[in-house]
Amino acid sequence: MANAAWRLARRSCPSYLQVLHMNRTAMRASQKDFENAMNQVKLLKKDPGNEVKLKLYALYKQATEGPCNMPKPGVFDLINKAKWDAWNTLGSLPKETARQNYVDLASSLSSSLESSSQVEPGTDRKSTGYETLMVTSEDGITKITLNRPAKKNAINVEMYHEIMRALKAASKDDSSITVLTGNGDYYSSGNDLTNFTDIPPGGVEEKAKNSAILLREFVGCFIDFPKPLIAMVNGPAVGISVTILGLFDAVYASDRATFHTPFSHLGQSPEGCSSYTFLKIMGPAKATEMLVFGKKLTAGEACAQGLVTEVFPDSTFQKEVWTRLKAFAKLPPNAMRISKEVIRNREKEKLHAVNAEECSVLQERWLSDECMNAVVNFLSRKSKL
Numbered sequence: 295m296a297n298a299a300w301r302l303a304r305r306s307c308p309s310y311l312q313v314l315h316m317n318r319t320a321m322r323a324s325q326k327d328f329e330n331a332m333n334q335v336k337l338l339k340k341d342p343g344n345e346v347k348l349k350l351y352a353l354y355k356q357a358t359e360g361p362c363n364m365p366k367p368g369v370f371d372l373i374n375k376a377k378w379d380a381w382n383t384l385g386s387l388p389k390e391t392a393r394q395n396y397v398d399l400a401s402s403l404s405s406s407l408e409s410s411s412q413v414e415p416g417t418d419r420k421s422t423g424y425e426t427l428m429v430t431s432e433d434g435i436t437k438i439t440l441n442r443p444a445k446k447n448a449i450n451v452e453m454y455h456e457i458m459r460a461l462k463a464a465s466k467d468d469s470s471i472t473v474l475t476g477n478g479d480y481y482s483s484g485n486d487l488t489n490f491t492d493i494p495p496g497g498v499e500e501k502a503k504n505s506a507i508l509l510r511e512f513v514g515c516f517i518d519f520p521k522p523l524i525a526m527v528n529g530p531a532v533g534i535s536v537t538i539l540g541l542f543d544a545v546y547a548s549d550r551a552t553f554h555t556p557f558s559h560l561g562q563s564p565e566g567c568s569s570y571t572f573l574k575i576m577g578p579a580k581a582t583e584m585l586v587f588g589k590k591l592t593a594g595e596a597c598a599q600g601l602v603t604e605v606f607p608d609s610t611f612q613k614e615v616w617t618r619l620k621a622f623a624k625l626p627p628n629a630m631r632i633s634k635e636v637i638r639n640r641e642k643e644k645l646h647a648v649n650a651e652e653c654s655v656l657q658e659r660w661l662s663d664e665c666m667n668a669v670v671n672f673l674s675r676k677s678k679l
């Protein structure tokens with residue numbers, strides 16, 4: 295119902311921006327102003343963010359139905375509870391005032407978001423053009439560094455897109471090998487769990503569908519990457535940052551690194567083709583311990599099981615691995631690319647099918663109580679891995 299209201303608030307019709315600006319001077323917003331404001335919201339080019347969307351939702355409900363007298367949703371029904379809270383906060387605000395406030399808010403959003411969208415995209419970005427990564431290319435090596443150290447390099451939606459962009463660029467640049475690593479003490483803590491809180495107008499089902507599409511495309515880029523792809527696992531790795539290692543050509547790890555895929559704890563299921571690659575790499579028994587029971591492996595254990603190529607003491611990790619990679623990068627690049635093709639190509643079709651299936655299972659999992667409760671627990675700081 296709440297989503298229906300949000301959709302209603304964004305229902306399409308012609309633009310009435312000018313009329314709306316004239317009406318802003320009136321004492322009270324008319325029904326027509328209100329409808330225009332709803333259209334204005336619909337036409338916003340930028341997402342105003344969850345807080346503002348909640349405010350719009352609450353004002354819409356107050357303006358159309360009056361004070362909130364719905365039963366309060368359960369504590370784990372995170373999204374509907376946030377909506378209920380926003381509406382309930384308006385208390386006995388009169389319908390007319392709510393309508394006027396909605397109109398004012400829509401108008402202010404329209405001017406602030408429209409003007410910020412006129413700024414050239416990327417003008418204040420780093421020279422690399424990435425917000426969440428550092429990408430460098432030298433000595434025949436393109437290095438992609440996950441760069442959200444304060445968040446343990448959790449992969450947010452922007453980072454998923456940037457990694458795909460960086461991989462596509464690396465596949466075409468003149469480097470011969472590509473390296474993925476992390477900045478700070480973590481390699482990556484996996485999927486950014488706050489990704490689950492940005493709910494689109496179509497609700498949680500639409501969110502799950504979009505996430506499955508994103509995940510499939512993301513993993514697809516690793517399956518199809520044409521040059522030798524090397525992971526330098528500088529610290530703990532969690533979730534998807536571990537599962538995709540099965541699609542890399544070599545994995546070098548610091549002895550500080552750990553490998554953890556706690557999908558059952560999170561009410562989720564394996565991705566990154568790990569339901570296929572891990573079984574091939576370490577056999578079903580060990581793969582089950584990791585993927586079903588969430589056993590965390592040390593770097594030594596991961597190496598013994600074939601997931602990691604070699605482990606280095608943390609104190610010499612960078613020096614030793616870079617010396618080796620620089621030597622690899624001097625090998626004839628076409629020979630390396632073709633050898634990778636020979637080794638990997640016969641598996642590609644299978645890997646894409648596995649990827650599609652894993653994403654479709656996850657799409658359902660993300661809607662489960664088990665998964666939603668795990669995310670709520672993390673966000674409310676009740677649980678960590």
Ligand SMILES: CCCCC/C=C/C(=O)SCCNC(=O)CCNC(=O)[C@H](O)C(C)(C)COP(=O)(O)OP(=O)(O)OC[C@H]1O[C@@H](n2cnc3c(N)ncnc32)[C@H](O)[C@@H]1OP(=O)(O)O
Pocket residue numbers: 444445446448449483484485486487488489505506508509532533534535560562565672677678679
């Ligand atoms: C759309 C495609 C989906 C693909 C499916 C992918 C699935 C997965 O990857 S499942 C794995 C998801 N990851 C996790 O469940 C890890 C959650 N994080 C933790 O349990 C802990 O943060 C930790 C064990 C990784 C580190 O603990 P600690 O050393 O105590 O550090 P903090 O918890 O204080 O973390 C610092 C800072 O970073 C934020 N953060 C860390 N990991 C994540 C994360 N995965 N998502 C969102 N935020 C994360 C943490 O909240 C702290 O932030 P502040 O409180 O703002 O400082």
